[in-house]
Amino acid sequence: MDVSELKVTADLANIELGEEEFASLGREVEKMLDYFSKMMETDGMSLPSGPGRRAANRTRPDAVSGDADPDSLLENAPELEDRFIVIPNVL
Amino acid sequence: MESPFARWRVLSDAAARKKYEAYVKEADANIGAFLEFDAGRPEGRPGGCLEGVPFAVKDIIAVKGFHLTCGSKILQNLVSPYTATAVEKLAAEGGIVVGKTNMDEFGMGSSTDNSALGKTNNPWDGRRVSGGSSGGSAAAVAAGMVPFALGSDTGGSVRQPAAFCGVYGLKPTYGAVSRYGLVAYASSLDVVGVCACSVGIARDVFELMRGQDEKDQSSLDPGPDAPGPDAKVIGVLGGDLGLDPAVERAYRAAIGFYKSKGFELKEITLAMAEYYVPVYYTIATAEASANLARYTGIRYGYRPACAENPEELTRRARSEGFGDEVKLRILLGTYVLRSGFQDQYYQRAQRLRQAIRADFDNAFTRADVILTPVFPTQAFLRGQGGLDQFQQKLADRFTTAANLAGLPAFSFPAAVEDGLPVGMQFLAPAFGEARLFEVVRLYEENFPRPLPPRYKPEWS
Numbered sequence: 001m002d003v004s005e006l007k008v009t010a011d012l013a014n015i016e017l018g019e020e021e022f023a024s025l026g027r028e029v030e031k032m033l034d035y036f037s038k039m040m041e042t043d044g045m046s047l048p049s050g051p052g053r054r055a056a057n058r059t060r061p062d063a064v065s066g067d068a069d070p071d072s073l074l075e076n077a078p079e080l081e082d083r084f085i086v087i088p089n090v091l
Numbered sequence: 092m093e094s095p096f097a098r099w100r101v102l103s104d105a106a107a108r109k110k111y112e113a114y115v116k117e118a119d120a121n122i123g124a125f126l127e128f129d130a131g132r133p134e135g136r137p138g139g140c141l142e143g144v145p146f147a148v149k150d151i152i153a154v155k156g157f158h159l160t161c162g163s164k165i166l167q168n169l170v171s172p173y174t175a176t177a178v179e180k181l182a183a184e185g186g187i188v189v190g191k192t193n194m195d196e197f198g199m200g201s202s203t204d205n206s207a208l209g210k211t212n213n214p215w216d217g218r219r220v221s222g223g224s225s226g227g228s229a230a231a232v233a234a235g236m237v238p239f240a241l242g243s244d245t246g247g248s249v250r251q252p253a254a255f256c257g258v259y260g261l262k263p264t265y266g267a268v269s270r271y272g273l274v275a276y277a278s279s280l281d282v283v284g285v286c287a288c289s290v291g292i293a294r295d296v297f298e299l300m301r302g303q304d305e306k307d308q309s310s311l312d313p314g315p316d317a318p319g320p321d322a323k324v325i326g327v328l329g330g331d332l333g334l335d336p337a338v339e340r341a342y343r344a345a346i347g348f349y350k351s352k353g354f355e356l357k358e359i360t361l362a363m364a365e366y367y368v369p370v371y372y373t374i375a376t377a378e379a380s381a382n383l384a385r386y387t388g389i390r391y392g393y394r395p396a397c398a399e400n401p402e403e404l405t406r407r408a409r410s411e412g413f414g415d416e417v418k419l420r421i422l423l424g425t426y427v428l429r430s431g432f433q434d435q436y437y438q439r440a441q442r443l444r445q446a447i448r449a450d451f452d453n454a455f456t457r458a459d460v461i462l463t464p465v466f467p468t469q470a471f472l473r474g475q476g477g478l479d480q481f482q483q484k485l486a487d488r489f490t491t492a493a494n495l496a497g498l499p500a501f502s503f504p505a506a507v508e509d510g511l512p513v514g515m516q517f518l519a520p521a522f523g524e525a526r527l528f529e530v531v532r533l534y535e536e537n538f539p540r541p542l543p544p545r546y547k548p549e550w551s
Contacts, residue, residue, distance in 0.1 A: 001426070013380060013425040014387075015418055016410040028419050029426065031481060036427070038369045039439050058308045067306070072172035078394035087389055088398050 001030055095291035096144050098550045099238040102130060102187050103143030111145070114548050115189075115236045121545075123211045124221075124231035126150050127158055128190035139185030140295070146181065147231045147240035150191040151198055152283065153272035154178050161274050162194040162206035162224075165386050165393045165412030175272020176307065177241060177283045177300040184299055189237065192227025196414045197383065198245055198276045200224050201466075201483040203252070204473065205416045214256060214543040215511050219470040220477070222252030229256040229286045233543055235551030239287040239296050245276050246371050247465070247490025249284035250502035254514020255470035257504040257541050259287045259531070261297055264521045265497035266311045268297070269304030277378035278309075280371075280494040288551060290535045293501070294528040313522035318459075320525040325349055325517075326359035326458030335468045337508035342464050345505045345515050345534070349462070352533060357458055363450045364488070366443050371491035372484060373427050373440035380424030386412065416480060444495050451496045455520045460530055463489050465502045465514040493518055501527035503534060507541045 001009075006026050010017050017025060079086040101111040112130050119125055130145060148154050151161045152175045159171040178188060195205035203211045203226025211226045213219040214234040221230040225242030229252035232240050242249040244262040253260025261284050268283045275281060283300065287293035304310045327346055334342065350356050388394045388408025389401065395411055398404035413421070427436035454461060467486050471477040478486065493500035493516075501524075502516040519526045542551065 005426075006422070009422055009426045009429065012429070013421045014384070014406050014409055015413070015421065016406045017418075021415075021418075025415065025419055025422060028480070029422050032372065032419075032423055032484075033426070036369045036373055036436055039366060039373070039436070039443060042366070042439075042443065060305060060308065065306075067173050069172060073391075076169055076172070076391035078388070078391070085390055087401050088404055090401060 001026075001033060094140060095289055095295060096141060096238065099145070100143035101550055102134065102145055118234050118236055118546055121212065121217060122214055122230050122234055123209050124192055124227040124234065124236060125190040126160060126162075126193050126208055126227070130187075130189045132156075132187060132189070134185070134187060136183055136185050139183065141181060142185035144186050145189040145237050146186050147190050147192050147228060147237045148178060148188055149194050149225050149228050149240065149242045151194060151243050151274045151276075152178065152241055153274075154188050154191065157188065157191050159274065160191075160208060161198075162196040162208055163412065163414070163417070164207040165388075165408065167208065167393065169391055173272065175283070176269035176304045178272065180300050181296065192225070192231055192240055194227055195224035196417050197274070197379070198224040198243055198248055199379070199416050199420055200480075201247070201251055201478075201486065202471075203227060205414060207414050213470045214546050215470065219472055219511070220255065222255030222470060224248040224252070225284075225286065226252045226255075229253045229258055229260065232256070232258045232286045232288050234546035235288075235542075235548040239285050239292050242284050242286055243273055243276070244282050244284040244494065245280045246375060246487050246494050249286060250490055250500060250514070250516055251466050253286050253502050254465040254504070254512065254516075257507070257512030257514075257543065259290055259293045259504070259540070260502040260514070261285050261287070261293050261524070261527075262493055262500045263297060263301065263524060264499040265494075266309050267313070267499070267522065267524070268300045269302070269307040269310045271304055271306035275382040277375040278382065279378060280375060282494075288540060290503070290528055290532045297524060318520045318523035318526055320529045322354070322459035322526050322530050324355045324357055324458045325530075326454055326461040327356055328463055329358040329360070332464065333467055334464055337469055337511075338464050338467060338513055341506035341508060341513035342515060345462060348534065348537065359454050359458055359461065361450055361454060361492070363443070363447045364492070367447065367491045367495060368485060368488050370440045370443045370447065371487065371495055372423070373436050374444065374495075376420045376424030377428050377437050378424070380421045380428065383417070383421055388412070447492065448496045451492070451498060451518075459519075460523070460526055461518045463516055463518070465489055465516045469508065469511040469513055489516070497521060499524045499527060501531055503531045504540055505534070505538075512541060
């Protein structure tokens with residue numbers, strides 16, 4: 001993977017990399033991708049791509065359940081003003 | 092028959108509690124299994140089978156009022172507003188959560204050294220790692236601080252530390268235990284599991300936790316065709332497995348034991364074995380990159396000192412809040428899912444995963460259970476003489492298969508070699524946990540769990 005690809009990937013992942021990190025993580029990513037190329041030995045794409053699970057999907061009604069109390073969730077917010085979470089200016 | 096928990100009712104009165112707390116405090120000063128410990132929480136339901144029994148929970152599983160850090164700086168101050176279903180079920184029987192255990196950040200690692208919040212030493216040798224990612228849970232059980240501790244297993248994270256610390260480690264069938272309250276790492280692989288000090292305790296805890304849960308749409312009850320408890324034919328691996336000599340000796344000895352007990356030992360070939368690790372890391376990192384996108388620093392978690400706008404705030408929170416291994420896996424996962432690369436990596440890995448499942452379906456027509464090592468080495472040293480992050484990943488080649496195929500697996504202390512435990516594991520067809528407990532119980536009857544020399548409280 002070349003440097004520009006790593007840059008695009010980091011942007012997509014919302015991670016900023018310092019220069020040193022860029023080099024060291026870049027090397028590690030490269031090493032893993034090299035290793036992943038083992039999968040290319042197989043004619044993997046001719047294998048079936050059936051469903052991963054054998055059970056049918058199960059859904060629940062789209063309704064509020066009592067478990068998460070909004071106030072206790074707000075207690076974990078880094079900065080609050082009344083019941084609003086404070087963030088930097090959007091514009 | 093006496094309950095396996097009888098000796099463990101150490102929180103049933105004030106005097107016993109005091110003694111218990113003093114022991115944990117002293118033992119954990121050397122080990123560092125707990126990130127948070129509090130034995131003084133309200134007692135559970137009286138009369139339940141776990142009345143007065145303490146247990147620990149990996150810090151990736153929610154327990155109301157305790158922190159939920161996932162071993163990460165980004166969640167260091169998060170306090171859980173709710174409790175996981177698996178924990179609720181144990182509390183309903185009187186079990187008492189006494190603390191949250193250390194782990195590799197977000198479950199990513201094999202040593203617990205990737206925790207941003209502390210170091211966990213192996214109770215057998217403090218210079219060595221406890222394994223990971225549920226290293227704190229395994230170490231707490233090994234040192235007699237709790238009879239069992241919940242963990243999560245995405246690619247071996249319960250079984251490998253259990254093997255390193257000399258305890259039992261169950262990775263249930265995918266979906267057998269509700270994951271409501273388990274922080275997601277790789278959703279098609281994650282399960283809630285348990286480290287335990289005996290087979291009976293692992294079995295009882297699993298029986299209490301299991302079952303379909305309306306809060307987890309991926310949880311399910313076993314169907315009518317669930318495998319029975321009896322095993323006669325054990326599949327074993329042939330050829331050079333690349334094991335350390337101590338692990339090789341223990342594997343051969345375990346095979347010899349079962350042969351002497353009248354089992355039929357059959358060498359099986361798992362043709363897809365060389366693809367487990369690349370397929371696993373492709374899928375696990377892809378899913379991790381999506382699951383960990385939720386950590387934005389906005390509604391909860393670490394927030395950087397300053398940011399000009401919300402986008403910058405999120406980038407900084409993630410860059411400063413995540414450790415190196417987590418960043419590596421997010422980057423890898425993002426890459427393998429990128430437009431233009433998806434077919435090459437992610438789609439291919441998914442197809443190979445199907446072939447791996449089929450390989451096991453086939454193997455279980457010839458054997459009732461499969462016996463394999465857990466890890467090619469015993470608990471390794473830190474730094475020089477240990478394994479680097481890449482070598483640790485390659486060494487996941489025995490554990491990741493059960494996650495990729497959704498199968499139950501149970502690791503057990505098979506031997507002590509050179510003063511350190513060695514773990515082996517059995518795999519069974521989906522929902523075949525009963526079979527695993529039966530076959531390992533036989534081993535335990537003949538070779539009870541070895542205790543680390545320095546940690547033998549009266550109740551363990």
